[in-house]
Amino acid sequence: MTDVVATKNLVETAVSAAMAQVLPAELAGGDPLVRRSEHADFQSNVALALAKQAKRPPREIAQAVADAIDAHAVSATTSGPGFLNLTVPDATLWERIGERVNADRLGIGTPLTGERMVIDYSAPNIAKEMHVGHLRTTIIGDALARILGFLGADVVRQNHLGDWGTQFGMLIQYIDEHPELPWRHQGGDVSTLDALYRAARAQFDADLGFADRARSRVVALQSGDAATLAVWRELVAESELAFQALYDRLGVLLTPADSAGESTYNLFLADVVEELVAAGIVVESDGALCVFFDDITGPDGDRVPLIVRKSDGGFGYAATDLATIRYRIRDLKATRILYVVDARQAMHFRMVFATARRAGWLTDDVHAVHVPFGTVLAADGRPFKTRSGGTVRLSELLDAAVGRARDVISEKAHGLAPDELEHVVQAAGIGAVKYADLSTSRTKDYTFDVDRMVSFTGNTGVYLQYAHVRTRSILAKLPEGAALAAVDTTLPLHPAERALALALDDFADTLADVADTLEPHRLCGYLFALAKAYTDFFESCPVLRAETAAQRGNRVALCRLTGRTLATGLHLLGIEAPQRL
RNA sequence: GCGCUCGUAGCUCAGUGGAUAGAGCAGAGGACUUCUAAUCCUAAGGUCGCAGGUUCGAAUCCUGCCGGGCGCGCCA
Secondary structure, eight states: OOOOOOHHHHHHHHHHHHHHHHSOHHHHTSOOOEEEOSSSSEEEOHHHHHHHHHTSOHHHHHHHHHHHSOTTTOEEEEETTTEEEEEOOHHHHHHHHHHHHHSGGGGOOOTTTTOEEEEEOOOOBTTSOOBGGGHHHHHHHHHHHHHHHHTTOEEEEEBOOBOOSTHHHHHHHHHHHOTTOOOSOOTTOTHHHHHHHHHHHHHHHHOHHHHHHHHHHHHHHHTTOHHHHHHHHHHHHHHHHHHHHHHHHHTOOOOGGGBOOGGGGHHHHHHHHHHHHHTTOOEEETTEEEEOOTTOBOTTSOBOOEEEEOTTSOOOHHHHHHHHHHHHHHTSOOSEEEEEEEGGGHHHHHHHHHHHHHTTSSOTTSEEEEEEEOOEEOTTSOBOOSSSTTOOBHHHHHHHHHHHHHHHHHHHOOSOOHHHHHHHHHHHHHHHHHHHHHSSOTTSOEEOOHHHHTOOSSSSHHHHHHHHHHHHHHHHTOOTTGGGOOOOTTSOOOHHHHHHHHHHTTHHHHHHHHHHHOOTHHHHHHHHHHHHHHHHHHHHOOSTTOSSHHHHHHHHHHHHHHHHHHHHHHHHHTOOOOSOO
């Protein structure tokens, strides 16, 4: 595997070398501040940034750096108050194309090698259907898992299923009292389980006797009663089938092997609390065992606790989360732990991380990060309800998107066989939903609008899929052997070719940026810009009808590289890139 | 009350120290004997919530306000 050095890095090297010649030693080693520019290929702002420290006018510094730059590598001119406009020779860009098009993995390196990253995402609840509330964590988490893994990290996916809690007493008791109900072996149809849950809930709320029996059943479950546990296991297995069906449909990497639900940590809860007690980290308050934090207070000004053991002796989710983080550090040996969880739980994670730090589990060489995302809102700007009937099921949403995709594609498609058409319809519909979620800033509230989501114009998944298809369709029409031509680095670059080449060169930088910020929408923005650059190229640079064989060969390389970059980028977002559309 | 978060074009959003703040959608006009027009081009559209401050330079950093959302003891 060969990493290809990006043109931007070559420019940075050239500017740094020039800085070393004309600036005092203490300033010469600084960041050359090279950025993409509207006025040239790149620009450097060092002269403006360092003028004060260097006690020289910025224009003078810019001119000195420009004069010192190796003119064979980069041509530099000064502009405005002290900008340095940097342009690379055509041959340099063609060389990059030639290297990348023949490289494994597009010449992208694996800078995260050696890191073990645990990613906690999706976390649906057993015996309930997945709804829009699970959309963002599942899709964002999966994209991050793919991207970090691509960059060389050892990714450990963790699906923290909601597979434990008092609601199972209610559910199991209800099943026990209604043995005739058909909920087993539904083969991934969780709606019967969901109906069961709602029926049990209704009776729990209305029937005091049943509520008492349900509470007894909770005790039986927690104390390991064999018959109760057996039903519980069946419930979990049945739900996991349903989740897997949905993950498969969504193109999400999660499998049962990644499941590590709340119940996984039951055995460790007592030990975790004991350890915290022994360390003097928890104190008793109103009968509960709590951790307090000076900077976290409630409306009355009193400090708010993280309750690790309830006054009734039971363990809550805080204990589970503490046992979980301890396990991920001690046993999974994580160097970075990502919790892709709703932003509303920010304070909870602050407390959990702070506690883990006090306990000595979370050290400076491990990074625990809450990766928050905004609330899912309806088109009217109000949140989706979770408990009263207004919840949209995830499967319904996907059906709607795929249905719309089918309508549009059916009237456009030429010569797609029925099974291929159906595959394309699924890829477009599912991709539309995922792209809509991923392409907006993660931390903001997310307006969920089916019409916008499945609209196939503008900055959408289908636009990118279509751009990819246009690269494939040119390549499919090439005469025999034409795809194998080497890049001729002596040809002049058309402006659209130059813009495309520069965009292609940004891919590695973009991925590193996403790995750093954990914001997949930056990759979406990059791919959209790349697709537009390709479309410009497509409009103004004929490939099959190029003027010479050499020119055609170079443009074929651009098509191939663009196609592979788009397909790779979409794949890293968890979106399919069909060959035809 | 405290904390977190958001406020950018009619709408949905990019843009976290650089040049004239950008896309998409909607609306206006134009381009198909297609390497797939699911596309492209043109024009129009903004007191970057407000006010100070830091800086050669602020949508971006700091402070204070205004407005919205969310969170704050035994649910997860």
